[in-house]
Amino acid sequence: MSTRLSRRAMLGGSLGALAAMSLSACGVQAPMSIPQQARTGTPSPGGTMRIARPAASAAETLDSASSLGAYEYLGALFNRLVKMDEEGQTVPDLADDWESDASALVWTFHLRGGVRFHDGKELTAEDVVYSIRHVLDPDVGSPQAGTLESMFGPDDVTAVDKHTVRFSLQTANAEFPSLLTSYHCYIIPEGSAAEIGRTGVGTGPFKLESYTPAGAGVVVANEDYFEGRPVLDRIEFYSIQDTTARVNALLAGQVDLIAQTNLDHPTARVVTGTEGTTVARMENAQWYTIPMLYTSDEFSDVRVRQAMKHAYDPQSLLQTALQGEGDAGWDNPVPPGLAGRLEHNREYDPERAKSLLAEAGMEGFSTRLYTSSYEANLTPIATAHADQAAEAGIDLQITNVSADSYYTETWMQVPLMVSYFATGRPLDQLLNQIFRTGSGYNESAWANEDFDNLLDDARADVNESSRMQKYMDAQQLIIDESPHMTPIFGDRLVGLSEKVVNYREFSFEFDYLNIGLED
Amino acid sequence: MATFILRRLLTGLVTLLIASFLVYFATAALPGDVAQQLLGQDATEEAVAAMREELGIEQSVWLGYLSWLGGIITGDFGTSLVSQEPVSEIVFGAFGNTLLIAVPAILIGVVLSVLLGVIAAVRRGRAADSGISVGTLVAMSIPEFVIATLLVLIFAIALPVFPAVVLSGSEATLGELLPAIWLPIITLVLAMAAYIVRATRSSTIDMMAGEFARTAELKGLRRRQVLTRHVVPNALLPVLPVIAINIAWLMGGVVVVESIFNYPGMGALMIESVSTRDLPVLQAIAIITAVVYVLANLAADLLSMIIDPRQRRTSGTVSAKTTEEAA
Numbered sequence: 001m002s003t004r005l006s007r008r009a010m011l012g013g014s015l016g017a018l019a020a021m022s023l024s025a026c027g028v029q030a031p032m033s034i035p036q037q038a039r040t041g042t043p044s045p046g047g048t049m050r051i052a053r054p055a056a057s058a059a060e061t062l063d064s065a066s067s068l069g070a071y072e073y074l075g076a077l078f079n080r081l082v083k084m085d086e087e088g089q090t091v092p093d094l095a096d097d098w099e100s101d102a103s104a105l106v107w108t109f110h111l112r113g114g115v116r117f118h119d120g121k122e123l124t125a126e127d128v129v130y131s132i133r134h135v136l137d138p139d140v141g142s143p144q145a146g147t148l149e150s151m152f153g154p155d156d157v158t159a160v161d162k163h164t165v166r167f168s169l170q171t172a173n174a175e176f177p178s179l180l181t182s183y184h185c186y187i188i189p190e191g192s193a194a195e196i197g198r199t200g201v202g203t204g205p206f207k208l209e210s211y212t213p214a215g216a217g218v219v220v221a222n223e224d225y226f227e228g229r230p231v232l233d234r235i236e237f238y239s240i241q242d243t244t245a246r247v248n249a250l251l252a253g254q255v256d257l258i259a260q261t262n263l264d265h266p267t268a269r270v271v272t273g274t275e276g277t278t279v280a281r282m283e284n285a286q287w288y289t290i291p292m293l294y295t296s297d298e299f300s301d302v303r304v305r306q307a308m309k310h311a312y313d314p315q316s317l318l319q320t321a322l323q324g325e326g327d328a329g330w331d332n333p334v335p336p337g338l339a340g341r342l343e344h345n346r347e348y349d350p351e352r353a354k355s356l357l358a359e360a361g362m363e364g365f366s367t368r369l370y371t372s373s374y375e376a377n378l379t380p381i382a383t384a385h386a387d388q389a390a391e392a393g394i395d396l397q398i399t400n401v402s403a404d405s406y407y408t409e410t411w412m413q414v415p416l417m418v419s420y421f422a423t424g425r426p427l428d429q430l431l432n433q434i435f436r437t438g439s440g441y442n443e444s445a446w447a448n449e450d451f452d453n454l455l456d457d458a459r460a461d462v463n464e465s466s467r468m469q470k471y472m473d474a475q476q477l478i479i480d481e482s483p484h485m486t487p488i489f490g491d492r493l494v495g496l497s498e499k500v501v502n503y504r505e506f507s508f509e510f511d512y513l514n515i516g517l518e519d
Numbered sequence: 520m521a522t523f524i525l526r527r528l529l530t531g532l533v534t535l536l537i538a539s540f541l542v543y544f545a546t547a548a549l550p551g552d553v554a555q556q557l558l559g560q561d562a563t564e565e566a567v568a569a570m571r572e573e574l575g576i577e578q579s580v581w582l583g584y585l586s587w588l589g590g591i592i593t594g595d596f597g598t599s600l601v602s603q604e605p606v607s608e609i610v611f612g613a614f615g616n617t618l619l620i621a622v623p624a625i626l627i628g629v630v631l632s633v634l635l636g637v638i639a640a641v642r643r644g645r646a647a648d649s650g651i652s653v654g655t656l657v658a659m660s661i662p663e664f665v666i667a668t669l670l671v672l673i674f675a676i677a678l679p680v681f682p683a684v685v686l687s688g689s690e691a692t693l694g695e696l697l698p699a700i701w702l703p704i705i706t707l708v709l710a711m712a713a714y715i716v717r718a719t720r721s722s723t724i725d726m727m728a729g730e731f732a733r734t735a736e737l738k739g740l741r742r743r744q745v746l747t748r749h750v751v752p753n754a755l756l757p758v759l760p761v762i763a764i765n766i767a768w769l770m771g772g773v774v775v776v777e778s779i780f781n782y783p784g785m786g787a788l789m790i791e792s793v794s795t796r797d798l799p800v801l802q803a804i805a806i807i808t809a810v811v812y813v814l815a816n817l818a819a820d821l822l823s824m825i826i827d828p829r830q831r832r833t834s835g836t837v838s839a840k841t842t843e844e845a846a
Contacts, residue, residue: 216690
């Protein structure tokens with residue numbers, strides 16, 4: 001083992017920040033930069049991959065419809081009707097083809113033939129109908145139910161024949177298939193709702209061997225998978241609560257990949273610099289937001305909201321808070337690379353911010369900006385944002401509150417905070433779920449009738465280009481008037497072993513089929 | 520002596536009762552509840568309400584306290600709000616795992632620290648003394664999570680001798696746990712040694728200056744005999760409460776250490792139950808910790824009576840002093 005490794009290792013781990021400080025203090029150049037691309041290559045067939053994930057609660061389940069779904073298992077065990085590709089387009093999964101009537105009211109999906117569940121049963125349209133009704137079941141309390149319910153009820157989804165499913169929507173929606181790409185919409189065998197949370201019987205590339213909620217579990221290759229057998233023989237999942245412990249397990253070679261963990265920048269450098277481990281990135285996976293509460297005294301005036309936006313430069317915020325690992329958001333919530341994104345940035349103009357505040361009689365106003373250690377980058381973003389706002393004469397006092405009650409006691413209750421989502425929602429769902437009046441995820445509590453109408457018109461518009469124009473107009477409205485800021489999108493830095501090849505993960509898709517290990 | 524023991528037992532019970540009261544109301548005052556924590560950011564209001572009803576967490580705090588206390592007395596800690604399993608099963612399983620690192624840590628830590636303390640006292644002012652003093656002070660000043668991280672970096676990553684974490688969580692078998700207990704044990708020993716070493720050293724120096732020690736020396740006993748038969752037993756008396764406090768501290772110290780090693784003990788369980796607001800589990804852990812505190816102090820008192828015959832006669836006054844020091 002080289003001396004370079006041990007010194008770096010000594011400085012590293014949980015002491016990431018300390019490590020960065022020590023490195024610069026000693027005049028040592030920081031190690032190589034973080035790789036842009038995951039390693040690709042020809043894996044050796046078979047092999048066992050060990051994945052560490054954050055420990056979920058003991059109430060977690062393999063039922064994807066639930067809000068307590070064991071996320072990492074789902075993509076290995078199940079399929080949906082349709083999935084998403086890297087550009088955000090809807091592509092085939094269990095359905096190989098679909099079409100709608102001219103008004104986008106009736107949608108028909110044609111299933112692949114000859115697909116079998118892990119227990120040998122053949123997949124039919126009845127299973128699909130059953131699975132979708134399961135998501136709509138009020139007792140399940142599925143987070144996706146609200147989105148689907150707004151368009152159809154349990155009786156509106158029917159099996160036409162063995163391999164054809166029909167959805168009769170109550171309101172037209174030309175983007176309907178994209179809403180079925182949700183990771184809550186996996187297809188389960190008919191009648192299995194009661195036990196699916198433990199059995200995990202799906203059609204996916206891996207079959208369940210063992211599973212303990214919040215503990216360890218194993219999936220093994222499904223030899224009969226319809227797209228061919230996966231490269232790996234088995235995947236072992238382990239739950240490790242503490243982020244430092246998860247990183248240590250990777251560095252010590254006890255696991256090959258740490259899932260659902262965004263490494264902070266200093267730690268990512270330690271992982272990159274250590275022999276045997278490296279870092280891959282999920283570009284723009286973290287969507288950082290600063291919601292201004294629409295119902296608060298401070299932000300009910302549109303001029304104050306516009307001033308808040310003009311007052312800061314997302315590009316420089318990105319450099320300060322994330323060392324440039326991501327993209328500037330310019331207050332547009334649609335991530336770069338997603339089809340339908342409005343490619344026009346607002347201006348950065350602190351002088352205009354000042355005059356807007358003067359107009360509103362709020363010159364040099366002061367409020368608290370809430371943050372917490374819930375996610376590693378929230379506080380760096382809050383600090384960088386407050387520094388920039390200060391230049392426009394806005395006094396934001398950073399208020400750091402407890403992480404374990406951040407989303408129950410602070411979120412949607414204080415005038416100004418730093419928050420985040422994972423990107424990966426299809427365009428229509430993104431705009432409807434986070435910005436429509438009254439939606440449970442509308443974190444800035446914005447209520448704008450014009451915006452809601454624009455979304456309704458877009459859904460009903462079957463012409464692709466004029467529909468996309470409406471979604472772009474909706475984005476412009478968010479930038480100009482909404483109380484919601486999207487300063488930056490951050491890359492998720494994923495730690496993995498140097499043996500791992502063909503790691504590919506984007507939005508809510510993980511490529512379990514092609515990932516493998518080199519000897 | 521019997522009345523004294525009885526009195527100490529009663530005080531212990533009252534302490535536990537007060538502790539149970541504080542524990543119950545402090546945990547009940549935590550912001551957010553299990554339904555919100557479980558369902559998280561994705562929760563719909565209907566789902567939260569439905570789950571609250573299902574778990575029966577809407578009842579009054581006072582009623583809750585009384586029925587909880589009644590349950591504890593009959594040995595029933597209730598049911599976990601998260602996993603729906605009996606709390607006693609979950610907590611005692613984790614407690615057993617914690618003992619697996621705590622007991623060796625206490626044994627090794629106490630023996631080693633007393634030994635080092637006596638050596639430092641005997642070699643007062645010489646290289647050995649300075650070495651031990653500086654070493655223990657350094658160990659005491661570094662927080663245990665830093666020590667733990669350094670140990671992982673050296674002995675699990677740079678020289679892969681021990682595993683960095685326990686992978687299997689609460690399902691881990693004894694065979695999987697055994698290789699993983701050493702780094703936590705070393706961490707705990709390093710973190711608690713300093714206090715005991717310092718206390719032993721100063722009390723041994725005091726005793727060596729005592730008249731009984733000089734008398735023994737003048738009687739012609741060899742130095743080693745003076746030390747082992749007369750000085751050390753007496754020097755240990757004021758150290759016992761320090762040891763007791765350290766044992767009790769260990770119950771808190773394991774929280775950080777277990778979390779760094781992903782060790783499935785009571786500390787890790789406590790962090791988990793705080794973040795999921797699984798109050799029955801959290802309350803049981805707090806009560807067990809309080810019991811360990813009370814028992815450790817009681818044991819220290821009894822032990823000092825065994826070592827020091829004088830304390831058996833004086834009813835209360837000396838022991839009360841010892842307890843104060845312990846507190």
